[in-house]
Amino acid sequence: QVQLVESGGGLVQAGGSLRLSCAASGRTSSSYAMGWFRQTPGKERQFVAAINWSGGSTAYADSVKGRFTISRDNAKNTVYLQMNSLKPEDTAVYYCAADALRPYLPTASPNMYDSWGQGTQVTVSS
Numbered sequence: 001q002v003q004l005v006e007s008g009g010g011l012v013q014a015g016g017s018l019r020l021s022c023a024a025s026g027r028t029s030s031s032y033a034m035g036w037f038r039q040t041p042g043k044e045r046q047f048v049a050a051i052n053w054s055g056g057s058t059a060y061a062d063s064v065k066g067r068f069t070i071s072r073d074n075a076k077n078t079v080y081l082q083m084n085s086l087k088p089e090d091t092a093v094y095y096c097a098a099d100a101l102r103p104y105l106p107t108a109s110p111n112m113y114d115s116w117g118q119g120t121q122v123t124v125s126s
Contacts, residue, residue, distance in 0.1 A: 009120030
């Protein structure tokens with residue numbers, strides 16, 4: 001397994017931007033695909049974006065397409081989520097996750113991921 005630590009969350013006004021980072025350790029970054037998910041109290045974890053091991057393939061939830069961008073720097077073992085034009089409904093705890101079994105595929109299903117970070121809170125005020 002890989003250890004994941006998210007950072008970059010915070011409070012931002014609607015229309016603003018944040019960049020989340022997910023630092024990985026314990027395994028080379030090229031060994032897994034990465035995903036970002038979010039969760040609000042009482043709701044299931046929701047897919048946001050995913051990227052394969054090389055960064056050449058990405059996937060996004062419809063709700064964030066055109067506003068969020070996932071990227072990775074394998075030399076730094078870090079995955080990023082650039083979030084622009086934030087809306088109050090983007091408020092959630094954001095988690096990054098690693099999928100070691102399918103590194104070539106950006107997967108939307110949380111059940112496919114075997115390592116998770118502790119989460120970082122993003123709050124968007126109206």
